[in-house]
Amino acid sequence: MKPNRLLAATAITLATAGGAHAGVDALDLVEPVAEYKIFVTGRTAELVEGVDAFVAAVKAGDVEKAKALYPVVRVPYEQIEPIAELFSDLDVAIDSRADDYEQAEADPEFPGFHRIEYGLWEKGSTEGLDAVADKLSADVHDLHGRIDGLTFPPEKVVGGAAVLMEEVALTKISGEENRYSRTDLWDFKANFDGAYKIVELVRPLIEETEADFVAAVDGNFDKVYAILEKYEDGDGYVSYLKLTDADRNVLSAAVNTLAEDLSTLRGKLGLD
Amino acid sequence: MTATEKRNTGAAAPSRLMPLAVAGSALLAAAAAGAFYYATQTATGPERGDAHKVVVGERTCDPADFALPAGRATFEIHNASSRPIEWEILDGVMVVEERENIAPGFHSLLTAKLKPGSYEITCGLLSNPRGTLTVTPSAQSEAERARPPITAFIGPLSEYKVYLAAQSGLLVKAAGMLEEAIRAGDVEAAKAAWLAARLPYKRIEAVTGRIADLENAIDPLPDYLEKREQDPAFTGFHRLEYGLWGEGTAGGLAPVAQRLSGDVAALKDRLKALKLQPEELAGTALRQARRLGEGQVRDGENAYAASDLAEIVASLEGMEKSAMLLKPLVAEAAPDVAAGLEKGFSAARAALDAHRAGETYPPYDRLDAQAREALAASFRALAEAISALNPAIGLE
Numbered sequence: 164m165k166p167n168r169l170l171a172a173t174a175i176t177l178a179t180a181g182g183a184h185a186g187v188d189a190l191d192l193v194e195p196v197a198e199y200k201i202f203v204t205g206r207t208a209e210l211v212e213g214v215d216a217f218v219a220a221v222k223a224g225d226v227e228k229a230k231a232l233y234p235v236v237r238v239p240y241e242q243i244e245p246i247a248e249l250f251s252d253l254d255v256a257i258d259s260r261a262d263d264y265e266q267a268e269a270d271p272e273f274p275g276f277h278r279i280e281y282g283l284w285e286k287g288s289t290e291g292l293d294a295v296a297d298k299l300s301a302d303v304h305d306l307h308g309r310i311d312g313l314t315f316p317p318e319k320v321v322g323g324a325a326v327l328m329e330e331v332a333l334t335k336i337s338g339e340e341n342r343y344s345r346t347d348l349w350d351f352k353a354n355f356d357g358a359y360k361i362v363e364l365v366r367p368l369i370e371e372t373e374a375d376f377v378a379a380v381d382g383n384f385d386k387v388y389a390i391l392e393k394y395e396d397g398d399g400y401v402s403y404l405k406l407t408d409a410d411r412n413v414l415s416a417a418v419n420t421l422a423e424d425l426s427t428l429r430g431k432l433g434l435d
Numbered sequence: 436m437t438a439t440e441k442r443n444t445g446a447a448a449p450s451r452l453m454p455l456a457v458a459g460s461a462l463l464a465a466a467a468a469g470a471f472y473y474a475t476q477t478a479t480g481p482e483r484g485d486a487h488k489v490v491v492g493e494r495t496c497d498p499a500d501f502a503l504p505a506g507r508a509t510f511e512i513h514n515a516s517s518r519p520i521e522w523e524i525l526d527g528v529m530v531v532e533e534r535e536n537i538a539p540g541f542h543s544l545l546t547a548k549l550k551p552g553s554y555e556i557t558c559g560l561l562s563n564p565r566g567t568l569t570v571t572p573s574a575q576s577e578a579e580r581a582r583p584p585i586t587a588f589i590g591p592l593s594e595y596k597v598y599l600a601a602q603s604g605l606l607v608k609a610a611g612m613l614e615e616a617i618r619a620g621d622v623e624a625a626k627a628a629w630l631a632a633r634l635p636y637k638r639i640e641a642v643t644g645r646i647a648d649l650e651n652a653i654d655p656l657p658d659y660l661e662k663r664e665q666d667p668a669f670t671g672f673h674r675l676e677y678g679l680w681g682e683g684t685a686g687g688l689a690p691v692a693q694r695l696s697g698d699v700a701a702l703k704d705r706l707k708a709l710k711l712q713p714e715e716l717a718g719t720a721l722r723q724a725r726r727l728g729e730g731q732v733r734d735g736e737n738a739y740a741a742s743d744l745a746e747i748v749a750s751l752e753g754m755e756k757s758a759m760l761l762k763p764l765v766a767e768a769a770p771d772v773a774a775g776l777e778k779g780f781s782a783a784r785a786a787l788d789a790h791r792a793g794e795t796y797p798p799y800d801r802l803d804a805q806a807r808e809a810l811a812a813s814f815r816a817l818a819e820a821i822s823a824l825n826p827a828i829g830l831e
Contacts, residue, residue: 189585190710196593201600252528255561262518263561272561314760317589333536339519434586435548 187368187432192317195364200315202360203243207307210239214303218296221279224289233280234346234399240276240303241353242360243310244330245323250309256302260339275299277343284343318434321365325429327358328422336415338403348400351414352391358425359384369431376431380424386417486511486544489556489566491520491537496558499566505551505576513542516559523557524549524568551576580767582829588713591760595716596707598756599642603703605635610699613675614692617685625688626679630742633672636699637746638753641719642706649702653695656736671695673737680739714831716761717824720754728815733807735799744796747810748787754821755780761824769827772820779820786813 213236220229240247240258248254255263257275264270268281274295282292331354334340341347362380370377390410394401406414429435486509490497493516512522514537523533524547531554532547554568572580579587609632616624636643636654644650653671660666664677670691678688727750735743758776766773786809790796802810825831 189589190592190712192589193592193596193711196589197596197600200593200597204597248533249530250528251523251525251530251557254530259561263521265560265562314590314594314763317586317593330535339536 187372189433191368192321192365192432192434195368196315196317196320198364199320199361200313203246203310203315206239206243207247207303207310210236210243211303211307213239214300217279218300221283221289221292221296226283226287226289229279229289230283230344233276233283233344234341234349237276237346238349238353241350242357244354244357245319245326245361246310246313246315247306248326249313249319250306253302253306253309257299257306275302277340280341280343318429320361321432321434322426322429324358324361325422325425327354327361328418328425330354331418332415332422336411336418341403345402345404346400347403348391348394348406351387352400355384355387355391358421362425362428365428365432373431376424376427380421383417383421383424387414387421390414390417485509488513489522490515491522491559492516493559494563496556496566499556499558499564500569501556501567502569502571503549505549505570505573507546507548509544509546511542511544512537514539518559520559521557525555525557525565526552583764583768585713587764588716591716591764592711592713594760595711595757596709599639599706599709600703602635602639602753603699603706606632606639606699607696607703609635610692610696614689614696617675617688617692620685622679622683622685625675625685626740629672629675629679630740630745632699633742633746634749636672637749638756639706640750641723641753641757642709642711642715643702644722645719646702646705646709649698649705652698653702657738671698676737676739714825716757717821717830720758721818721821723750723754724814724818724821728811728813728818732811732814733804735807737799741798741800742796743799744787744790744802748796751780751783751787754817758821758824761828765824765827768829769823772823772827775820775823779817783813783817786810 213232217229217232217236220232247257255274258277259273259275260277261267261270261273261281264273267273268285273281276299278295279292279299282288282290282295331351335347335351335354338345338347340350362384366377390413391400393410394406487501487503488511489501490513510522512520512534514520517539519536519538521533521535522537522543522545524531524545531549532545534543534545537543549568549570551570551572554570556566556568558564558566609628613625613628613632616628640654643653651668654673655668655671656673657663657666657669657677660669663669664681669677672695674691675688675695678684678686678691727747732747735741737743737746759780762773762776765776787796790802790806
């Protein structure tokens with residue numbers, strides 16, 4: 164038996180999850196996967212443009228501008244993470260955390276977004292970040308080219324919805340990812356949007372045969388979006404530290420349920 | 436709680452939720468308590484299947500080397516180090532599967548469908564040495580190699596649809612500029628836009644040629660019409676070509692250009708709705724290669740613009756896109772067929788390159804019969820190579 168007895172809605176979904184997936188025609192996935200690639204390619208173009216502006220601000224020594232751009236330019240990366248993180252070398256270069264390095268923040272190898280985040284927020288300075296910034300720019304350009312050339316594996320596209328939710332459950336709820344800037348809610352939103360995009364693309368394939376599942380997933384997305392909305396600030400979000408414990412718990416439960424539910428999507432679509 | 440108590444020893448219980456229990460400590464006290472409750476609830480679940488246990492320490496994985504048969508395999512990754520870890524199976528730089536953020540003292544399950552080959556596994560810190568995973572063929576993987584399952588074609592077909600969408604987008608844009616230039620009476624700009632529009636059109640012609648109603652409006656050749664250039668059905672690209680190059684004027688062409696714009700926009704929509712079958716990736720490329728080899732190269736198509744060489748290059752690019760999408764599957768099933776395909780494309784490219792002058796190609800009327808025959812022969816050889824694809828992967 165699956166373990167998720169805490170949440171009734173999940174239990175219902177899981178009861179049907181192991182059973183027959185009602186004969187989805189594999190070729191019906193061609194169009195959603197194609198649409199997803201078009202979406203990801205568009206987001207990646209936006210990432211490249213954003214990062215180049217961010218890098219310019221860092222190199223100009225404009226700490227305030229760089230801090231303002233940081234959460235914004237990360238959004239497309241976080242949306243397309245299921246694909247971006249397939250390229251292990253670039254994912255490490257762009258988005259690894261200090262924990263992955265022997266000397267943590269002090270490690271000369273510590274690169275990418277979070278190295279710059281550390282400099283901007285903890286040191287209040289762009290000193291020594293020129294080379295890191297140039298490398299970040301080169302890496303997102305490289306990523307763009309590689310994504311262009313990638314034939315998207317359908318199981319990674321469909322599985323991507325759960326991957327994004329796990330990403331939130333494992334690295335965002337704890338506040339681990341943006342530990343210096345506290346801009347975590349921006350990333351949350353981007354991860355949710357990325358996952359929701361995938362759900363939207365495959366929805367026509369399952370909305371009749373898996374109506375309960377789709378309703379449960381929609382319900383949990385509604386919950387997470389409703390909570391995020393409370394913390395909106397201008398075009399973005401307030402500091403993660405302002406999230407109340409009560410909201411964090413609701414968010415955490417909904418995200419974990421979504422991670423569980425969406426992890427069955429591959430099986431439902433015949434891709435396991 | 437002790438490290439042992441923290442472990443989720445539950446069966447298929449996806450312990451990806453577990454790191455939550457330690458994740459935010461103070462930040463997360465309440466959620467962590469919930470996750471711990473969940474852990475205790477699953478501690479006595481059914482026995483797990485035969486998962487391959489791997490313990491990640493400060494410096495290494497234990498074991499660090501795995502040898503498994505192809506197919507589904509589950510790994511149970513224990514983090515015995517003092518930091519959160521990510522565990523990945525890598526095929527070159529590409530991630531096959533991964534589990535993120537396994538907290539110290541916890542374990543997580545990962546299931547991967549492994550194809551035969553050599554992989555690496557990560558072991559904690561990025562600077563730590565990697566382990567290896569050697570996957571040997573199984574009866575099922577051998578069967579799938581010779582006859583890939585239908586799901587193996589979703590990716591290639593999607594990629595081709597992305598290509599059709601991109602090229603038809605370029606076509607619509609260029610046709611719009613062509614119409615604009617014609618309305619402005621700017622013959623030189625119209626010629627440039629016409630040449631630009633032909634390239635994306637040629638790249639996807641293998642597929643669009645099957646949409647007969649639009650094809651007959653977009654690309655009819657005067658040779659096939661009763662009254663040739665004077666025929667009322669003479670519309671589309673070649674009608675504009677005749678006006679711009681043959682008569683040297685944009686006069687009277689605006690309605691033709693407008694119709695072409697509408698037709699290519701409709702074409703774009705039809706391509707988006709089109710459902711392609713796996714055998715069509717090679718099938719359309721094959722048809723196009725044969726057309727070129729059996730007459731189009733000999734006769735030429737653009738009697739007035741003489742821009743055939745650039746268009747043949749574009750045709751080749753389009754064929755290469757669709758046929759090469761099958762190459763990874765074919766290379767596994769029949770390496771000689773994949774090698775033949777590579778050879779066919781490089782020979783055709785070389786035959787075209789022989790005529791190239793920098794970034795441009797000479798007018799087609801400079802190519803005599805012998806030169807055309809050499810070029811046509813390379814497309815016939817290419818067709819031969821492409822025709823071997825579908826049978827190699829059980830599609831015919």
